[in-house]
Amino acid sequence: MGAASHFLEDEGIATTGISLVRNNTERMELPRFLWVPFELGRPFGAPHEPDFQRRVLRAALGLLERCDGTVILEDFPDDAPAGDDDGPAWSCPVSFVGAAADDGGLVGAVLAELRRLAPWQEMYAAQRGRSAPPASGLSHEQIVRGLSALAIGARDPSVATNLPLPEWVRLGCDDLRTWYMEAAQGRPGRATSLELRDWFWRETALARLIGASAVRLAGSEHPALHMFGRRAMVPRVYMNDLMPGVEPYI
Structure with missing residues (x-):
């Protein structure tokens, strides 16, 4: 417009x-x-x-x-209303362990996170009668291992797809993030979209893995991959935490 x-x-x-x-x-x-x-x-x-x-x-x-x-x-002079405070307060659906020591250890942390979140995602799907279909054609573990390979320096990880690297990374991250959001909403209590977004990007091992792989792509000599890593993977407001040293694209 x-x-x-x-x-x-x-x-x-x-x-x-x-x-x-x-x-x-x-x-x-x-x-x-x-x-x-x-x-x-x-x-x-x-x-x-x-x-x-x-x-x-x-x-x-x-x-x-x-x-x-x-x-x-x-x-516009006013902030948005805070929302309805009735009902139980929303809280993180699982308790997470501390950050993994290295990028390789993040694989285990993310896979464990997926297992802990699975009951809440299943509850969300049962309540709604549906779940968002995956767009990447990859399993969660394939996406996680592909991102981990990127994070530790692989230029073109071996992933079971014909999609170009930026495309499977984008769709794979979308698949996982959507699944996490469904799991978070399966828990009793009502969360605002900002609470859900902050929970995902500030508290999950998956967000750290996405950030680590984005840092590698942002350091690529290939212009398209460099720009993709800086612009498309981590929202700017979370880049200082997840992509330290990488300047946001302006």
């Missing part, structure tokens, strides 16, 4: 939008946008909060009435 707004405005059609990344919107010099201080994927703040969501929508639409400049970037 951001880039398209320039073309629509040139045709005389007024546009407005919502931005979750202020720097990007500033650089694009978009005609009218409302920046909101919410987590990515939540442009209206929080689910099940219709009054608050209407406030955000009205603020964005209200920019259509403004004519005080060719570029208007307004800041």
Whole structure:
């Protein structure tokens, strides 16, 4: 929508939008946008909060009435509601051991983590009547061992797939992360998406393994692999912890 707004405005059609990344919107010099201080994927703040969501929508639409400049970037003043506190508090579904001493030891830590989380993931699937199908075509152990090989320096790990390395890594990480999120949601209690994301990236051995393999790819002389390691594997907010010494891509 951001880039398209320039073309629509040139045709005389007024546009407005919502931005979750202020720097990007500033650089694009978009005609009218409302920046909101919410987590990515939540442009209206929080689910099940219709009054608050209407406030955000009205603020964005209200920019259509403004004519005080060719570029208007307004800041929404409030954070998203914290959510419903009723019911049991959510907590981590398993207790994890400390960080493994080396990248090779992470394989055992992640496989043990998968075993401990399995009952919660099965409970989630039973409650919902479904589970997300894997996209990579690889088993969890194949993905874990492939990531471990990358983390200890293999340039092209032997993995049972015809997909190029960045593709199986991307899809494999998505498969595992989705499975972990299902397991976390199988536990009683309601967690916000931010709590789930922090739990995954700050507390799991899998996140450390993804970070270790991302560091190796970020150090690659191959431009595409280098960029993939820096941009696509670990969210920027967690890079200092999981990819120390690697500068985020800007």
